[in-house]
Amino acid sequence: MQIKMHKIFKNDTWIKPYLARYKKLLVLVFFLGVLTFFCAIGLMFVAGYLISRSATHPYNILVVYVPVLLTRAFGIGRPLFKYLERINSHNWVLKVTSLLRKRLYTTLETSAMFLTSKFQTGDLLSILAEDIDHLENLYLRTIFPTVVAYITGIIVILCLGVISWLYAIFMLISFAIILLFIPLASVAMRGAAKEYERSLVHESYSELTDATFGIDDWMISGRKNGFLKRVTKNDSKLDASNFRTRKYEWNRDLLVKVMFAIILIGTLIWSNCFFNSSQALANYAAAFVLGVFPLMDTFIPVSQAMEEWPMYKDSVLRLNKLSNDEIKPSPDQSATNPDTFKEIKMNDVTFNYPGESVSLIKNVSLEVKRGQKLAIIGPSGVGKTTLLQLLLGSLIPTKGSVTIDGINVTRLQNNQAKWFSVLDQHPFLFNTSVLNNVRIGNENASNEDVKQAIKDVGLEDYIKSLPDGYNTNVRESGVRFSGGQRQRLALARILLQNNPIVLLDEPTVGLDPITENDLIKTLDRVLKGKTVIWVTHHLQGLSNMNQVIFLENGSIKMEGTPSELYKNNPRYRKLYAMDQGIVQD
Incomplete structure (x- = not known):
């Protein structure tokens, strides 16, 4: 069963608080977004009027002078406001996601000791690699376009209601189908598929992580094909699901365009009936018909934006779980000296x-x-x-x-x-020298201290026999050394720590x-x-x-x-x- 959106946001600490963090900038983003689309609508509306009016051979150029100026103004305003909206929306998102990333790494740092008991490595990789990016996309691809589309739709309906309540009702029903029913159907029909794909990716993370940690065993056993088969087993499933997704999205977009075709036909019929009393009014018929087209750019992304919510929901839930499960050290910390340890x-x-x-x-x-x-x-x-x-x-x-x-x-x-x-x-x-790997145990240790620790664990002769000696690169995960040698290098770190x-x-x-x-x-x-x-x-x-x-x-x-x-x-x-x-x- 789909978790209701309001239940998720009720106790959310990763989205809701940040929507108001830079609220003035956020309001500016929505204002510029709406203004962009109204410039597009105005451009097409005035262009339709200008074409129709020019076809009647106006007796004076001044008759079409104002529409020409408006065409230029709307034509310049649309890309300008769009550019400003993009700049400010990305500025807002980058400000917020920088705070989110800082909070994420602080949470991971303060709860580092407890994470392995709460999350598998694949979960942590998903959190680090995807979840903050998902929140960024949630703002840019879901919240912003949906809010702008709804504000635009409401203003258009209110304006049309002043002109003709019958046409306003027709547009209200059409907008409701495009902005409400089709998106909700997309969430219902595509939600499970999105979560299925997300689970496959998450499983692939876990499989790849586990397989990589055990890569020595795969290499020693000569099971290269088995390794590749294990980490790529979900690829065909993902391809099949992505194909079904693309097919559904094509059909959904076709349905939205069919709805816009109905709106255009309805607008054409209404305008011809409403503006037939005089030639001056008849010029507005083309203006209203052409003014519908920019709404497609505003409304079509809403269905796609809302159907991606299940994928973002998973990230929101996991990040909130990470916060809820965060275990911080007791504020009443003791300064007891480890040197006095007894039991x-x-x-x-x-x-x-x-x-x-x-x-x-x-x-x-x-x-x-x-x-x-x-x-x-x-x-x-x-x-x-x-x-x-x-x-x-x-x-x-x-x-x-x-x-x-x-x-x-x-x-x-x-x-x-x-x-x-x-x-x-x-x-x-780590992919660095023997000296650096051992010195992790005590960053203040001298080279002599590090070499003594290596000698104590019985690796001195072997390290000296290497071409680069103590400066030999151990390579990623220490593949340069055997399992026993890796344990001895780690043991040398412990000797440098000198903990009780x-x-x-x-x-x-x-x-x-x-x-x-x-x-x-x-x-x-x-x-x-x-x-x-x-x-x-x-x-x-x-x-x-x-x-x-x-x-x-x-x-x-x-x-x-x-x-x-x-x-x-x-x-x-x-x-x-x-x-x-x-x-x-």
Whole structure:
């Protein structure tokens, strides 16, 4: 069911407030738009009168002198006012969209930590790449031409009502069909198709993003055709839908032109009946008929403008959802020094997304002292990463609390970069040198500090063996290096940050067993003395952990030290044996 326009605008914060932001300029835009079309109507009207009057061989040139001057005035005024309208409308839109873009990036910045839990990457790409452009087009291609057309139509009807109420009623009915019924039919008939096309584009964004993030796997497996097929699978559907759209638009425009043909015929009949009392009045018959033609330029775009509303509606809804879901740090921020960190604690935490009854995390409590190492294990999809986001403060518990030294993590968000370092499955490397990529961890680090961090993670010899050494370009996404090497470069960033808490979100996923084992040893060596919380789905390298918790369906099913669990918990022993490939009787 189509969401009603008034319901969308009732609580809208992305369109309605900005319509009045530069209201004087906006009124000027509408005035110039209406004036442009009335100059066009006036030009054709006076030209029709002038042609008809000249055909009767006026006895004096002065009889047609005034119409000639008006023709020149309207002829100059039409392009002039059109130019001024375009300049001012684009000026207004650019002013507003600059504010919208600033607001969008501010929103994304302040809610950056929470976005991945609310939006998929494809959604974010749609917001960044399309939604503000859609709002710009909404103003230029929908709101402006529709308002100008309606104002023009109302003024024309009022003027005609003074001349002939019968002709005014005829034009009112015709205008209502062109400006109201046909556009509403377009929205009803084309709305679903527009949303369908929009969903295909959005799906393509998501597929392309996911496929690109996993491009290494596609390249290694030699599945080039599979990659191309996946990211282009919607192209044929879009082509078919676009063909149907063009066909419908052709038929719709034909119907509008048929309506204008009816208006012309009706105007011709009315003018011949109304202006038949004298030759002087008969000259106005051609004037009224020709004066109808400019209305086509005013009214025809309205149907197309209104049928695009469903596409713009989707952008408006998503941007408003982004604002509604915006989570800002607590205004009561703490200035606690990370150097004094003692413990991070989770107390009876339950979490579920708004509107969902199923809890992803259920009554979880844990405590990690400074310098301790906690492993969170369990199969995929049981809430391990959600638990990590709660510890980070990226998600706010539905019940319970997450504290650092007794202070809620939401009060530490302004200084979060000084508290936490994160190493996940796919650390991003930029298309620049090794030195620059590692220095991201601490922009004030010297070249010697960066090189020392690279040495600490075991990459010094390899980097020095490269032709450009530390100045080697890692290329986009770090394709110059293997998966293990990319993780080590990201780990070097963490060493430069020197934060007290390090979160590891399955950093060894996708690595071969030898590389994985080497990376685990490196992690254990370079993170000695750090507080480490490690999310993983298997038991490799857990022997050095102080605590292990096994998460299942959002709840802790097992907890203890690795040795205690292996000694006292049969299920843990079985999981360990399976993970190590040990055959049990």
